[in-house]
Amino acid sequence: MLSTQSPLRNAENRLILWHIYTATGALALGALFGLLQGFSRANFLVMPSWFDYYRMLTAHGVLMALVFTTFFITGLCTFAVYRQIERSERSLTLAWVSYATMLVGTAMAAITILSGNASVLYTFYAPLKASPWFYFGATLLVLGTWGVAADIFANVIWWKKRNPDTLIPLSAFMAATTFLMWIIATLGVVAEMALLIPWSLGWTPGIDVELTRMLFWYFGHPLVYFWIMGAYLIWYTVIPTTFGGRVFSDALTRLSFLILLLLSTPVGIHHQFMDPGISSQWKWLHTMLTYGVVIPSFMTAFAIFASFELAARRAGVRGFWATIRFLPWGNPVFTSAALAMLLFIPGGFGGIVNSSYAMDALVHNTMWVVGHFHITVGGPVALTFIGAAYGLVPVLTGRKLFAPKVALAQAWLWFVGMTIMSLSMHWAGLLGAPRRTSDVTYMGASGAQTWHGEMLGTALGGTILFISIALFVYVAVGTLIWNKPESAPSDFAFAPLEPEALPTPAVFDRLPRWGAVAILLAVLAYAGPLQEQLSQHHYLAPGMRTW
Amino acid sequence: MNESIHMHRAEKLWLRFGFLMLAIFLATITTASIIDGISPPSRVQTIDPTKVAQTPPFDHPGVRKISPGHYEVYYVAQIFSFNPQSISIPVGSHVTFYITSSDVEHGFYIPATGVNTMVTPGWVSSVSHTFTKTGKFLIVCHEYCGAGHQFMAGSIEVQ
Ligand code: HEM
Ligand SMILES: [Cu+2]
Ligand SMILES: [Cu+2]
Numbered sequence: 165m166l167s168t169q170s171p172l173r174n175a176e177n178r179l180i181l182w183h184i185y186t187a188t189g190a191l192a193l194g195a196l197f198g199l200l201q202g203f204s205r206a207n208f209l210v211m212p213s214w215f216d217y218y219r220m221l222t223a224h225g226v227l228m229a230l231v232f233t234t235f236f237i238t239g240l241c242t243f244a245v246y247r248q249i250e251r252s253e254r255s256l257t258l259a260w261v262s263y264a265t266m267l268v269g270t271a272m273a274a275i276t277i278l279s280g281n282a283s284v285l286y287t288f289y290a291p292l293k294a295s296p297w298f299y300f301g302a303t304l305l306v307l308g309t310w311g312v313a314a315d316i317f318a319n320v321i322w323w324k325k326r327n328p329d330t331l332i333p334l335s336a337f338m339a340a341t342t343f344l345m346w347i348i349a350t351l352g353v354v355a356e357m358a359l360l361i362p363w364s365l366g367w368t369p370g371i372d373v374e375l376t377r378m379l380f381w382y383f384g385h386p387l388v389y390f391w392i393m394g395a396y397l398i399w400y401t402v403i404p405t406t407f408g409g410r411v412f413s414d415a416l417t418r419l420s421f422l423i424l425l426l427l428s429t430p431v432g433i434h435h436q437f438m439d440p441g442i443s444s445q446w447k448w449l450h451t452m453l454t455y456g457v458v459i460p461s462f463m464t465a466f467a468i469f470a471s472f473e474l475a476a477r478r479a480g481v482r483g484f485w486a487t488i489r490f491l492p493w494g495n496p497v498f499t500s501a502a503l504a505m506l507l508f509i510p511g512g513f514g515g516i517v518n519s520s521y522a523m524d525a526l527v528h529n530t531m532w533v534v535g536h537f538h539i540t541v542g543g544p545v546a547l548t549f550i551g552a553a554y555g556l557v558p559v560l561t562g563r564k565l566f567a568p569k570v571a572l573a574q575a576w577l578w579f580v581g582m583t584i585m586s587l588s589m590h591w592a593g594l595l596g597a598p599r600r601t602s603d604v605t606y607m608g609a610s611g612a613q614t615w616h617g618e619m620l621g622t623a624l625g626g627t628i629l630f631i632s633i634a635l636f637v638y639v640a641v642g643t644l645i646w647n648k649p650e651s652a653p654s655d656f657a658f659a660p661l662e663p664e665a666l667p668t669p670a671v672f673d674r675l676p677r678w679g680a681v682a683i684l685l686a687v688l689a690y691a692g693p694l695q696e697q698l699s700q701h702h703y704l705a706p707g708m709r710t711w
Numbered sequence: 712m713n714e715s716i717h718m719h720r721a722e723k724l725w726l727r728f729g730f731l732m733l734a735i736f737l738a739t740i741t742t743a744s745i746i747d748g749i750s751p752p753s754r755v756q757t758i759d760p761t762k763v764a765q766t767p768p769f770d771h772p773g774v775r776k777i778s779p780g781h782y783e784v785y786y787v788a789q790i791f792s793f794n795p796q797s798i799s800i801p802v803g804s805h806v807t808f809y810i811t812s813s814d815v816e817h818g819f820y821i822p823a824t825g826v827n828t829m830v831t832p833g834w835v836s837s838v839s840h841t842f843t844k845t846g847k848f849l850i851v852c853h854e855y856c857g858a859g860h861q862f863m864a865g866s867i868e869v870q
Binding site: 216218221283285289290291292372373374377412413415416419420423436438439440441442443459460463466467470524525526528529530594595596597598599600601602603604606607609610611612664665666696700701702703704705706708710711 | 756
C-alpha cells in the first residue's frame with residue numbers, strides 16, 4: 165500500500181483536486197445564473213441587453229449539465245481507479261493532458277457563450293448557428309473525457325493482466341463501466357459535431373435538422389445515466405464508509421451497472437416523442453426500454469437500505485426507526501447523500517410520467533420538465549457530489565473539513581430549496597407554463613396569469629439554493645485556505661464487501677464483451693429510425709443567428 | 712447466521728429479477744427491430760424549409776373546413792410569430808393542425824392541453840384536438856428560437 169505521503173500519491177491527489185475544484189467553480193457560477201433566471205421569470209428583474217436571458221440560460225445549462233457534472237465524474241472515477249489499483253509507478257501525463265483539454269474546451273465554449281456568440285442553449289439545436297468556437301470548445305471537452313477514459317481503461321487493463329483470475333476491484337469496475345458507457349454515448353455527439361463544425365464555418369450550405377436532433381439525444385439520455393452512475397458509485401461504495409457499513413452485494417452492484425450500460429443508448433428517442441419525422445413504433449420501442457431503468461434503480465434502493473440495516477444490526481440496533489437514528493446524520497457526507505436519495509424518489513416517479521407518450525404530451529417542454537431534472541440531476545446528483553466533495557477534499561488534502569456544521573446546514577438548505585423550487589416548477593408546468601422563456605406573461609394573455617404564483621415559488625426555492633451553494637463554496641474554499649494540513653492525513657478505503665454475499669459470476673467482469681452488446685443494442689435501436697429518416701427526401705436548413 | 716441466510720435469499724431474488732427483466736428488454740428490442748409493431752399516426756413528411764411560402768398548402772396558411780365540425784389549420788412558424796396569428800372555430804370542432812417552420816426549430820403548444828409538438832424545419836408536424844369549451848386559447852412557441860422567443864404566441868377563439 166502506498167504511504168499517504170508518497171510523492172506519487174500526492175501528485176494523484178493534486179490532479180483529482182483540480183477536477184473537483186473546477187466542478188465547484190462551474191457549479192458556483194451556474195447557481196448565480198440559476199438565481200437570476202428564477203428572478204427574471206418571476207418578473208423581479210429584466211436582464212440587460214448586454215447580458216440577456218438566453219445567453220445566461222445557455223451558460224447555466226452548459227455549466228451545470230455538461231461542465232460541473234463531467235468534471236466531477238472524471239475526478240471521482242479517476243480517484244476510484246487510482247485508489248483501488250495501486251501502482252508504485254504510474255504516469256499521470258495522459259491524465260493531465262486530458263484534464264487540460266477539457267479545461268481549454270470549457271473555456272473556449274464559455275467565453276463564446278458569455279460574449280453572446282452562442283446563445284443556442286445547452287442542446288444547441290440546429291439550425292440556430294453558433295460561432296464555430298462554441299462547437300470546437302464543446303468537442304474538446306468531450307475529447308478530453310475520452311483521454312480520461314483511456315487512462316482509466318489503461319489502469320484497469322494493467323491490473324487485469326496481473327490478476328487475471330480476480331474480479332476488478334468494485335469501485336474501479338464501476339468507474340470503467342461508467343466510462344465505457346460514456347464512450348459509446350459520446351460517439352453520437354461527436355458525429356453531430358462533425359456535421360455542425362463545417363456548417364458553422366460556412367463550408368456546407370445547410371444542415372439536416374432532424375438528424376442532428378437524433379444524434380444529440382442519442383447522447384443526451386446516456387448523459388443522464390453518466391450522472392446517475394457517478395452518484396451510484398458514491399452511494400454503493402463511499403457512503404457505507406460513513407457508518408462502518410459494507411457493500412451489500414458485489415454481484416448485484418455490478419449487475420445494476422451493466423444494465424445501465426446496456427440500456428443507456430437505446431432509449432434516446434423518448435426525448436423526441438413530440439418530434440415530427442420519427443414514426444411511432446420507434447417512439448414506442450424506446451419507451452419500453454426506458455422503463456428498464458426502473459430495475460437498477462430498485463436494485464440500488466434495496467442494496468443501499470440493506471447496507472444500512474446490516475450495519476445497524478451488527479451494532480445491535482433493530483427496527484426501521486432505530487436504524488434511521490443509527491445513521492450518522494451529523495456527518496455532512498452521509499446527510500447529503502441520504503437527502504439526495506430522498507429527493508430521488510419523487511424524481512423517479514416524475515420520470516415515469518415523462519416517459520409515457522400520452523402524459524408527455526401534457527408536459528413536454530413545460531416547466532414540469534425543468535422541475536423534473538432539477539429534482540433528479542440538480543437535487544440528488546448534485547447533492548451527492550457536493551457531499552462526496554466534503555468527504556474527498558479532506559482525504560486528498562490531509563486537511564480537516566472546514567466548518568462541518570455549515571456543510572451540514574448546506575445540505576439541508578439544498579434539500580429544502582430544491583423541494584420548493586422543483587415543486588413550483590412541476591406545478592407551473594401542469595398549468596402550462598413553457599420552459600426556456602425569459603418572461604411568461606405573454607403580454608397579459610389570460611392563460612398566462614395562472615403561472616405567476618408558481619414562478620414566485622421558483623424564485624424563493626432558487627434563493628435558498630443559491631445560499632446553499634454559497635455555503636458550499638465557503639466550506640470548499642475555506643478548507644483550502646484556513647485549515648492547515650494535519651501531520652497524519654487520513655487514508656481512504658472504499659467500503660468493504662459483505663463477506664456472506666453470493667460469489668459474483670466471472671462473466672460480469674468481462675467488460676469488452678458487455679461493451680460489444682451495448683453497441684449492438686444501440687445499432688438495433690437506431691437503425692430503424694435512422695433508415696426511416698435518411699430514406700425521406702432530404703431538405704437542408706441554411707441556419708441562422710436569431711439572437 | 713439466520714439473518715445472513717435471509718439476506719442471501721433476498722439477494723438471489725433480486726439478481727434473478729434483474730436478469731429476467733434484462734432478458735425481457737433484450738427480447739423486446741430484438742423483436743421490435745425485426746418486425747414493425749403497431750403504428751398509430753405519426754407524421755413523416757418533409758418540406759423544403761427555404762420554400763415554405765411557395766409550397767402548398769403552406770403558401771396559404773389558415774383554416775380549412777373539411778366537413779361540418781371538422782377543420783384543418785395550416786400554420787407557418789417563423790421568428791417570432793405564427794401565421795395565422797389568430798383564428799376562430801366553432802365549439803365542438805375536431806381540428807387537425809399542420810405546422811412547419813421556415814427558419815429554426817419552434818414549438819407549438821396550447822397550454823394545459825395535449826396539443827404539443829415540436830416544429831422542425833424540413834418537416835411537417837401534425838396534431839389533433841377537439842375543442843369542447845368556448846373561450847380564448849393561447850398558443851405558445853415552447854422551444855427556444857431566438858431573442859424574441861418569449862413573444863412568439865398566437866390565439867384560438869372557440870365560439
Ligand atoms: C442555484 C440553483 C439553481 C437554480 C436557482 C436553477 C434555476 C433554473 C431555472 C429557473 C431554470 C429554467 C429556465 C428556463 O427554462 O427558462 C433552469 C434551467 C436548467 N437548470 Fe437549473 N437551477 C439551479 C441549479 C441547477 C443544477 C445544480 C443543475 C444541474 C446539475 C441545473 C441544470 C439546469 C438545466 C440543464 C437547465 C435547462 C437549461 C435549458 O433549458 O436549456 N440547474 N435552472
Ligand atoms: Cu432521457
Ligand atoms: Cu420560440
